[in-house]
Amino acid sequence: MVTAATNDVKTVQRKPKATDCGAExxxxxxxxxxxxxxxxxxxxxxxxxxxxxxQPLTDVLWDELTVTRYLKTLFTAVAAFSDFxxxxxxxxxxxxxxxxxxxxxxxxxxxxxxxxxxxxxxFDKYSRALYLHLCSVTSKNxxxxxxxxxxxxxxxxxxxxxxxxxFQGPKSVDIVMNDDLKLKLKHTIAxxxxxxxxxxxVIEHFQxxxxxxxxxxxxxxxxxxxxxxxxxxxxxxxxxIVDGEIRAHxxxxxxxxxxxxxxxxxxxxxxxxxxxxxxxxxxxxxxxxFAADAQIEDMPLREFDLTGFTQxxxxxxxxxxxxxxxxxxxxxxxxxAKVTEREDDNGAHAISSDLTIRRDRYDLRDVFKVxxxxxxxxxxxxxxxxxxxxxxxxxAKDGRRAHNITVQITAPNGLNDNEKSEENRQLVLRLLKRWxxxxxx
Numbered sequence: 315m316v317t318a319a320t321n322d323v324k325t326v327q328r329k330p331k332a333t334d335c336g337a338e339x340x341x342x343x344x345x346x347x348x349x350x351x352x353x354x355x356x357x358x359x360x361x362x363x364x365x366x367x368x369q370p371l372t373d374v375l376w377d378e379l380t381v382t383r384y385l386k387t388l389f390t391a392v393a394a395f396s397d398f399x400x401x402x403x404x405x406x407x408x409x410x411x412x413x414x415x416x417x418x419x420x421x422x423x424x425x426x427x428x429x430x431x432x433x434x435x436x437f438d439k440y441s442r443a444l445y446l447h448l449c450s451v452t453s454k455n456x457x458x459x460x461x462x463x464x465x466x467x468x469x470x471x472x473x474x475x476x477x478x479x480x481f482q483g484p485k486s487v488d489i490v491m492n493d494d495l496k497l498k499l500k501h502t503i504a505x506x507x508x509x510x511x512x513x514x515x516v517i518e519h520f521q522x523x524x525x526x527x528x529x530x531x532x533x534x535x536x537x538x539x540x541x542x543x544x545x546x547x548x549x550x551x552x553x554x555i556v557d558g559e560i561r562a563h564x565x566x567x568x569x570x571x572x573x574x575x576x577x578x579x580x581x582x583x584x585x586x587x588x589x590x591x592x593x594x595x596x597x598x599x600x601x602x603x604f605a606a607d608a609q610i611e612d613m614p615l616r617e618f619d620l621t622g623f624t625q626x627x628x629x630x631x632x633x634x635x636x637x638x639x640x641x642x643x644x645x646x647x648x649x650x651a652k653v654t655e656r657e658d659d660n661g662a663h664a665i666s667s668d669l670t671i672r673r674d675r676y677d678l679r680d681v682f683k684v685x686x687x688x689x690x691x692x693x694x695x696x697x698x699x700x701x702x703x704x705x706x707x708x709x710a711k712d713g714r715r716a717h718n719i720t721v722q723i724t725a726p727n728g729l730n731d732n733e734k735s736e737e738n739r740q741l742v743l744r745l746l747k748r749w750x751x752x753x754x755x
Contacts, residue, residue: 333382333386334351334381334382334385334386334389335386335389335390336350336351336385336389339386339389339390339392339393340389340392340393340400342400342404343392343400343403343404343407344404345404345407345408345411346392346403346404346407347389348407348411349407349410349411349440349444350385350388350389351385352414352438352440353438353440353441353444354437354438354440354441355437355438355441355444355445356376356384358441358444358445358448359388359444360374360376361448362403362406362444362447362448363391363392363403365451365452366395366399366402366403367395367399369394371391373387373390373391374387374388374391375387406447409447409459409463410440410443410444410447411440411443412463412466413443413446413459413462413463413466414439414440414443415466417466417467417469417470418443418462418463418466418469419439419442419443420465420469421462421463421465421466421469422439422442422443422446422462423442424465424522424523424538425446425458425461425462425465425522425523426442426446426523427523430445443462446458446459446462447459461520461522461540464540464542464572465522465540467572467585468540468572468574468583468585470655471585472583476587476589477585477586477587478583478584478585478586478592479583479584479589479592479593479596479617479726480581480582480583480584480617480726480727481581481582481583481584481596481615481616481617481727482579482580482581482582482615482616482617482618482727482728482729483575483580483581483582483596483600483604483613483614483615483616484580484600484604484613484614485577485578485579485580486577486578486580487575487577487604487613488577489519489539489541489575489577489603489604491517491519491541491603495602495603496517498602499517499543499598499599499602499603500515500517502598502601502602503515503543503545503571503595503598506591506594506595506598507545507569510545510546514545514546515543515544515545516543516544516545517541517542517543517544518541518542518544519539519540519541520539520540520541520542521537521538521539521540522537522538522540523537523538537577538574538575538576538577539573539574539575539576539577540572540573540574540575541572541573541575541599541603542570542571542572542573543570543571543572543573544569544570544571545569546569569586570586571584571585571586571595572584572585572586573585573595573596573599575599579727579728580727581727582596582599582600582615582727584596584599593617593755596615597615597755600613600615614754614755615754615755616727616729616752616753616754617727617752617753617755618723618725618726618727618728618729618751618752619750619751619752619753620698620699620700620701620702620723620725620751621698621699622749622750622751623645623648623699623702624648624650624694624695624697624698624699625694625695626680626682628645629645629680629682631749631750632645632704632749633748633749634745638741638745639708639709639711640706640707640708640709641707641708641709641716642706642707643704643705643706643707644673644680644681644704644705644707645673645680645681645702645703645704645705646672646673646675646681646703646704646705647670647671647672647673647681647701647702647703648670648671648681648685648694648699648701648702648703649668649669649670649671649699649700649701649702650668650669650670650671650694650697650698650699650700651666651667651668651669651697651698651700652666652667652696652697652698653665653666653667653698654667668700669697671684671685671689671691671694672684675705682694698725699725700724700725701722701723701724701725702722702723703720703721703722703723704720704721704722704723705718705719705720705721706718706719706720706721706741706742706745719738719741719742721742721746723746723751723752729746729752
């Protein structure tokens with residue numbers, strides 16, 4: 315008879331995992347609790363809370379190494395705040411957290427000066443956004459936090475035709491928005507929007523820094539200009555209960571037009587939901603602000619359109635005249651992209667998927683046959699064309715040897731004409747206008 319041995323299994327009692335009790339202590343402050351779990355610079359948090367209470371925050375373990383213990387004491391202290399103070403914290407936390415996504419993070423960094431950038435080089439993005447908020451709260455003259463919110467919206471809407479249009483304008487214009495220029499720009503805006511009184515137009519000019527990685531992978535600082543125009547010009551309709559009856563109301567809300575200008579590249583962007591007005595507004599900025607001390611004729615604005623390059627029918631449009639001295643035109647490269655947006659707990663992120671179809675110079679097929687036969691892509695119209703490279707073969711003429719002209723166009727406002735002779739530049743521009751790839755005004 316075999317007797318089975320009985321093994322006594324001892325149950326190990328595990329200690330419950332430590333928690334900061336954020337949801338229990340502050341059930342109505344979700345965004346504040348989430349933000350505090352991310353901010354590493356506790357000195358900023360201490361300063362922020364001290365602005366909203368006269369009570370000493372001595373019970374908060376600011377130097378505690380265990381994060382959950384520190385947070386629990388912090389949330390306990392905030393739970394004792396007044397309802398009004400808690401509401402202020404939650405509203406500000408939402409704005410700060412919004413500036414911590416990809417779009418907002420770039421906006422915040424672009425507004426920090428060189429010393430601040432150096433001091434905060436290793437700071438987390440949430441602490442940088444909180445710092446900018448503290449600057450605006452403690453100094454009436456520091457409006458960088460509000461400007462960062464505006465720039466974030468620009469960054470988010472930059473690739474959407476529903477909100478913005480982009481042009482190639484004059485380079486290296488030094489914008490100085492004095493009262494006289496503001497008055498002229500107000501008058502021009504009022505002409506574009508006749509229902510707007512010039513006295514109701516508010517214009518603000520900001521300068522910020524663009525982070526660039528073009529040189530030795532180091533962050534170099536390039537000045538950018540943002541001009542914000544606000545006026546009562548957007549009709550709104552809403553119902554309101556008055557004396558127990560629902561009545562329709564018509565009013566005008568603030569309409570905002572933003573201009574972004576990069577002197578280094580000449581890139582000019584116009585942000586407004588009224589697409590039909592963007593060209594007029596771009597010309598207004600050029601005529602009034604850019605050409606303040608120069609000739610308008612020397613400052614053309616160009617708008618590029620690469621949509622036709624996603625279909626093979628574009629090959630039939632790339633024609634030339636015998637007087638152009640061209641023997642052939644080929645498309646050697648088409649880069650397409652699909653841009654989407656992803657929302658997660660860390661905010662909004664731009665997701666860009668790129669695909670490059672490159673034709674070898676010895677390949678007798680056109681770039682669309684290469685895409686179809688080699689990659690199985692018979693239709694590129696599902697993507698947006700982001701870059702196109704053309705090669706113009708020039709005949710020998712008047713002692714000039716036969717040669718190639720390479721034309722690269724990058725959406726939305728890039729044209730590489732720096733290395734061409736003036737004759738070639740004029741030829742390329744003339745052809746692009748003929749093909750409706752670029753329009754100049």
